[in-house]
Amino acid sequence: MTQKIIEDLEIEIAGLEKILRSKKLELKNLRESVLTSPPKANKRLTKEDIERFSRQIIIPAIGCKGQMALTAASVLIVGAGGLGCPASQYLTGAGVGCIGLVDYDDVECSNLHRQLLHSEESIGMPKVSSASEALKRLYSKTNIVEYKTQLRSSNALDIVSKYDVVVDATDNVATRYLLNDACVMLGKPLVSGSALRLEGQLTVYNYNGSPCYRCLFPKPPPPETVTNCGDGGVLGVVPGVIGVLEALEAIKIVLGWTGVLSGQLLLFSAESGTFRNIRLRGRNPGCDACGDAPTITSLIDYEQFCGTKATDKDTALKLLAREQRISPETLNEIFICKKKGLLIDVRNSEEFDMCAIPHSINVPLKNIDDPSTVNKIKGLLQNDDSHQENLSVYVVCRRGNDSQKAVLKLQEILRDQNLVICDLEGGLHAWSKKIDASFPVY
Ligand SMILES: Nc1ncnc2c1ncn2[C@@H]1O[C@H](COP(=O)(O)OP(=O)(O)OP(=O)(O)O)[C@@H](O)[C@H]1O
Numbered sequence: 001m002t003q004k005i006i007e008d009l010e011i012e013i014a015g016l017e018k019i020l021r022s023k024k025l026e027l028k029n030l031r032e033s034v035l036t037s038p039p040k041a042n043k044r045l046t047k048e049d050i051e052r053f054s055r056q057i058i059i060p061a062i063g064c065k066g067q068m069a070l071t072a073a074s075v076l077i078v079g080a081g082g083l084g085c086p087a088s089q090y091l092t093g094a095g096v097g098c099i100g101l102v103d104y105d106d107v108e109c110s111n112l113h114r115q116l117l118h119s120e121e122s123i124g125m126p127k128v129s130s131a132s133e134a135l136k137r138l139y140s141k142t143n144i145v146e147y148k149t150q151l152r153s154s155n156a157l158d159i160v161s162k163y164d165v166v167v168d169a170t171d172n173v174a175t176r177y178l179l180n181d182a183c184v185m186l187g188k189p190l191v192s193g194s195a196l197r198l199e200g201q202l203t204v205y206n207y208n209g210s211p212c213y214r215c216l217f218p219k220p221p222p223p224e225t226v227t228n229c230g231d232g233g234v235l236g237v238v239p240g241v242i243g244v245l246e247a248l249e250a251i252k253i254v255l256g257w258t259g260v261l262s263g264q265l266l267l268f269s270a271e272s273g274t275f276r277n278i279r280l281r282g283r284n285p286g287c288d289a290c291g292d293a294p295t296i297t298s299l300i301d302y303e304q305f306c307g308t309k310a311t312d313k314d315t316a317l318k319l320l321a322r323e324q325r326i327s328p329e330t331l332n333e334i335f336i337c338k339k340k341g342l343l344i345d346v347r348n349s350e351e352f353d354m355c356a357i358p359h360s361i362n363v364p365l366k367n368i369d370d371p372s373t374v375n376k377i378k379g380l381l382q383n384d385d386s387h388q389e390n391l392s393v394y395v396v397c398r399r400g401n402d403s404q405k406a407v408l409k410l411q412e413i414l415r416d417q418n419l420v421i422c423d424l425e426g427g428l429h430a431w432s433k434k435i436d437a438s439f440p441v442y
């Protein structure tokens, strides 16, 4: 009898647990759909809204109608870095109802000079979480949707389709084409900015009949001609300026203002403190994406199309054979301990001035085949007695990619010299990891 009651109870509990699981799933799905759906437009501004946004509501071009449009608007920001931080900060400040943030990356120390939503405490955190926390501190009612993912062909249409305006705050060409094509297919305006060193650019694609990115650049640039902030550097203020202006263009689109920067390119020079506006070519009727007979009707493989990755994560080149590469340990033993060989650092001079292996010499990759450089290397090899027995040239760079390119060039230039020319595998990053922990990794 008791056994029967136990069995019945077990069956009943199993049934209840099943219901509980399905209710939990239902709740989770509902929560996610609330999170990823932009809020419905408010019919009226609340007392709190009026007090908070009064300084912009009283501008005739905005008014209550404009503020309600901002509250009802949703803007997707792809990239929570140098451009995405200021853009999202000002859009949140302006009261944009829903902001989607897409970024696959975590906060690094070298981001902090320009990505000011992140702070020392957020190092190692996903950028989207760190940015979202900062934005919610600014405006707790704001709806921030975090996508800790890489925007790629498989998810772009789904994510982009949920938003009214898209802001490109990324740093690579493959994502630019991806965003362009997704926005063209979905009829979304694309605010696009870029910043490098002391210069920035800004325009709006695919808005009211204006050209799209492909109309202007049907073919991607050769990968070797593209420089990112990690390699070329950037003054923090420059993406700050451009990111804020991206927010401005998104706001103007939401408010339906004329004067949106479409069909024009804004060029900002931090050095001369100037802004220039140049008119762009009109929409190209033959454009593969937005033309009269588009050939791109679904998203393609953009990394393949551009010949580059859609992330700036290190890709390790393999240009040299195993025996043409040495480890940090071997370099340390031969060059530092035995003081043999010549160590050439092929980074640019600013990087070399920041940090370098003692007694290495600096020959930037771009100058490696200058006649003066060749003579300098030959001179050093001849003058230094310690090199006579063991004529070895070691090449180092930041991550071990440029050093391989340099070895190939040096082998060609110095082929009459009977030298062994190798590079340090993994570059100065590996040196810091294996030999000298005090060596800065940047
Ligand atoms: N396809 C993509 N999907 C999601 N996020 C992307 C994509 N492409 C680029 N990003 C993000 O865009 C941001 C661009 O920021 P930024 O140009 O300031 O460079 P960074 O990668 O943060 O820094 P650095 O180049 O100095 O290492 C980065 O956070 C990067 O992770």
Ligand SMILES: [Zn+2]
Binding pocket: 211, 212, 213, 214, 215, 216, 283, 284, 287, 288, 289, 290, 291
């Ligand atoms: Zn086009």
